[in-house]
Amino acid sequence: MSQKNQHDRNHHASIATSIGDPQCFKGKGGTPKFKEGDSVRIKDLPDLFYSRCQVYTRGAVGRVTKLVYESPAAEDESWDNTDKPEWFYSVVFKQKDLWPEYGDLYANDTLETEFSERWLEKP
Amino acid sequence: MSEHDHKPAPMVDEVSDFEILEMAVRELAIEKGLFSAEDHRIWTEYVHTLGPLPASRLVAKAWLDPKYKKLAVTDGVEASKAVGVDWVNSPPTKFGTPSDYCNLRVLEDTPTLKHVVVCTLCSCYPRPILGQSPEWYRTPNYRRRLVRWPRQVLAEFGLQLPPEVQIRVADSNQKTRYMVMPVRPEGTEGWTEDQLAEIVTRDCLIGVAVPKPGVTSNAKRPVHKAIHPVHHHDHGS
Numbered sequence: 001m002s003q004k005n006q007h008d009r010n011h012h013a014s015i016a017t018s019i020g021d022p023q024c025f026k027g028k029g030g031t032p033k034f035k036e037g038d039s040v041r042i043k044d045l046p047d048l049f050y051s052r053c054q055v056y057t058r059g060a061v062g063r064v065t066k067l068v069y070e071s072p073a074a075e076d077e078s079w080d081n082t083d084k085p086e087w088f089y090s091v092v093f094k095q096k097d098l099w100p101e102y103g104d105l106y107a108n109d110t111l112e113t114e115f116s117e118r119w120l121e122k123p
Numbered sequence: 124m125s126e127h128d129h130k131p132a133p134m135v136d137e138v139s140d141f142e143i144l145e146m147a148v149r150e151l152a153i154e155k156g157l158f159s160a161e162d163h164r165i166w167t168e169y170v171h172t173l174g175p176l177p178a179s180r181l182v183a184k185a186w187l188d189p190k191y192k193k194l195a196v197t198d199g200v201e202a203s204k205a206v207g208v209d210w211v212n213s214p215p216t217k218f219g220t221p222s223d224y225c226n227l228r229v230l231e232d233t234p235t236l237k238h239v240v241v242c243t244l245c246s247c248y249p250r251p252i253l254g255q256s257p258e259w260y261r262t263p264n265y266r267r268r269l270v271r272w273p274r275q276v277l278a279e280f281g282l283q284l285p286p287e288v289q290i291r292v293a294d295s296n297q298k299t300r301y302m303v304m305p306v307r308p309e310g311t312e313g314w315t316e317d318q319l320a321e322i323v324t325r326d327c328l329i330g331v332a333v334p335k336p337g338v339t340s341n342a343k344r345p346v347h348k349a350i351h352p353v354h355h356h357d358h359g360s
Contacts, residue, residue: 022298095273108287
């Protein structure tokens with residue numbers, strides 16, 4: 001059994017140099033599950049080791065404003081697993097749906113942030 | 124005063140655990156040969172040459188040229204080239220750094236929509252076009268509070284907006300980096316690109332201020348002294 005005894009630290013540089021990241025993962029995320037305008041709920045998945053999905057968004061329902069790029073999810077990329085890129089979505093929430101005490105006077109206020117596809121589900 | 128023989132005061136009140144950690148990891152990486160001290164010096168000097176001027180220029184150009192504005196809001200990386208910033212090829216690594224991914228999104232304000240940028244995770248910031256983030260941008264205080272109490276935090280920066288204006292906080296916690304394109308203020312009719320660029324300050328580009336004719340610098344931030352400062356010397360009083 002052949003086994004590399006040293007991790008290939010130059011892997012990322014070799015795929016991204018002169019192309020850019022996330023550009024180097026373009027076309028590798030498959031068919032997107034959601035489209036602009038869709039309502040989505042943020043799942044509350046376990047995040048034992050690493051995540052960039054903020055806890056304040058878990059369980060909240062928002063609307064997809066934009067499919068932004070394809071990339072490995074942060075949970076994979078943090079361990080240099082880059083073989084399963086997925087679509088990323090920009091999602092906008094009503095602030096009142098994130099923070100129960102948010103003032104009624106400012107009910108129009110919103111917050112926008114990004115998620116990899118694995119964090120989203122139909123509400 | 125008989126204090127002239129005391130040691131000089133420390134340069135900073137506190138050195139954070141993270142700064143000590145960074146130095147330790149950097150020295151280990153150099154010893155292991157992952158990069159050299161020279162590489163580190165070149166990179167550090169490079170990032171200190173960056174500043175917010177290209178972003179100010181981008182906004183001024185967009186105010187004057189509707190076609191360029193459209194490009195800026197649809198493809199920030201492409202629009203950056205017109206102001207001398209090549210996200211993919213300029214930095215020494217030629218693929219961005221892990222914290223400067225090559226995806227810039229320009230958030231366009233309208234009279235009823237005001238964007239403001241934060242990174243709740245740490246300090247993501249569009250450094251190739253804005254330079255180093257201000258110290259307050261990286262503080263837990265700003266990051267924690269802006270997402271939840273944006274109006275209160277903006278008020279502390281001197282920006283009070285009526286309820287009809289929707290505030291949209293952009294939390295840059297993945298690979299997109301955001302900058303704000305504020306509304307062109309009244310009183311700037313007939314101005315040149317140079318004149319307009321001058322009033323688009325760093326704070327306007329983060330979204331904690333709006334441009335005003337005559338205002339060409341960031342407002343002074345209040346200084347909050349450390350609650351538990353480091354005492355390097357006992358004055359024996």
